[in-house]
């Protein structure tokens with residue numbers, strides 16, 4: 749089988765979301781760099797893979813996919829018997845709910861915090877304090893709901909680690925490198941959940957090579 753090709757940048761959190769699942773499945777894959785700084789993601793060669801001009805994209809033989817969560821669902825389904833099984837064998841209400849909660853409640857608040865507190869400073873920019881305050885306040889309310897849920901569930905879909913947990917990990921990792929890491933660390937069950945999943949060998953492998961600045965002092 750031709751190796752899987754993951755198009756993007758290893759530093760990109762949406763690319764890392766896919767690398768997390770590929771590593772959980774123990775699948776060999778090649779990262780094909782797509783340099784956002786040169787606009788390569790808007791050139792015909794990449795647009796032929798993802799017409800929306802965003803990374804990641806994945807090539808699996810003749811199949812080409814984009815949208816990291818769709819890629820992950822495809823991998824978890826097609827390669828169900830490889831590595832960690834990320835999908836319960838019977839329909840799981842909690843899995844379906846928390847996959848969507850990540851996409852519609854966690855990500856819309858974690859993403860701007862990571863961008864303003866990590867990505868912009870790495871590119872010489874400065875955080876917009878109004879954006880940071882707004883999304884930190886909103887993420888705090890979201891994580892209070894996670895805290896209640898994780899007081900009753902070891903993982904988001906219940907007793908087992910699933911795709912719902914995996915899809916959170918890249919942004920949880922990046923958030924932990926910002927002054928807003930306390931949003932997780934100050935919630936005991938969320939903290940315990942994050943420490944548990946971050947200790948997974950596959951995830952350690954995924955983030956091992958990511959060049960990040962040392963965590964700043966907590967704000």
Ligand SMILES: N[C@@H](CCC(=O)N[C@@H](CSO)C(=O)NCC(=O)O)C(=O)O
Nearest residue numbers: 760761762763801802803804815816817
């Ligand atoms: N919903 C999509 C988001 C991809 C995305 O924003 N990718 C960014 C880089 S990673 O933060 C990107 O490609 N930005 C360039 C652009 O949007 O033009 C997914 O989950 O794959």
